Amino acid sequence: MPNTESSDRHFFNSFSLILGILIVLAVILFVFARMIGRDTQGREVLLDPMRLKDVQQNIAPFAHAAVAGHDNSALAVLAAPKSDAPAADVPTTGEQAFTKVCSACHSLGINGAPKMGDHAAWGPRIAQGKDALYAHVIAGKGNMPARAGTTWPDATIHMAVDYMVSLNK
Numbered sequence: 001m002p003n004t005e006s007s008d009r010h011f012f013n014s015f016s017l018i019l020g021i022l023i024v025l026a027v028i029l030f031v032f033a034r035m036i037g038r039d040t041q042g043r044e045v046l047l048d049p050m051r052l053k054d055v056q057q058n059i060a061p062f063a064h065a066a067v068a069g070h071d072n073s074a075l076a077v078l079a080a081p082k083s084d085a086p087a088a089d090v091p092t093t094g095e096q097a098f099t100k101v102c103s104a105c106h107s108l109g110i111n112g113a114p115k116m117g118d119h120a121a122w123g124p125r126i127a128q129g130k131d132a133l134y135a136h137v138i139a140g141k142g143n144m145p146a147r148a149g150t151t152w153p154d155a156t157i158h159m160a161v162d163y164m165v166s167l168n169k
């Protein structure tokens with residue numbers, strides 16, 4: 001049993017050596033992969049078939065011609081949302097309205113807008129009463145344009161104000 005210790009040490013040394021080589025190899029492979037990726041990754045992403053399909057859809061012409069004797073049913077589908085597009089633009093809940101438009105200024109408090117969750121900023125404003133708040137949003141106030149720049153009816157503005165007030169009480 002005299003050389004058990006030296007054979008242990010020998011094993012440990014070669015084991016560490018191999019481990020070290022593997023780690024260095026892994027680092028080299030990683031760097032190599034990044035070098036290849038730098039040139040090709042962007043191209044792969046840009047030429048991805050699903051993305052190209054998306055782009056095609058986005059740049060498809062708006063106008064379509066009906067052709068006699070062909071199946072023109074696709075045109076009917078395209079025409080349908082057009083007729084009620086303004087209605088679809090109006091959110092149906094206060095939360096939707098907030099997410100769509102109001103949050104642009106109010107979630108971060110841009111341009112002096114009272115920030116969501118800033119109770120100190122909201123307290124005195126809420127104290128004016130909801131009717132005053134409705135009127136100020138509809139007429140515009142300070143850096144906030146009339147109706148916050150939308151064409152929404154009063155009822156929608158009221159819902160949005162109610163929603164914001166409910167979160168800042």
Ligand code: HEC
Pocket residue numbers: 097098101102103104105106110111112113114125128132133134136137141142143144145147148157160161164
């Ligand atoms: C372009 C940025 C902007 C957008 C978008 C915006 N606001 Fe404002 N809002 C402001 C600013 C700025 C003020 C502070 C006006 C002041 O007191 O000078 C304000 C103030 C308010 C107040 C307090 C008014 C008062 O009487 O003190 C309410 C309520 C309010 N906004 C609701 C809304 C609602 C609801 C929407 C979405 C429909 C909205 N805001 C969208 C910028 C914006």
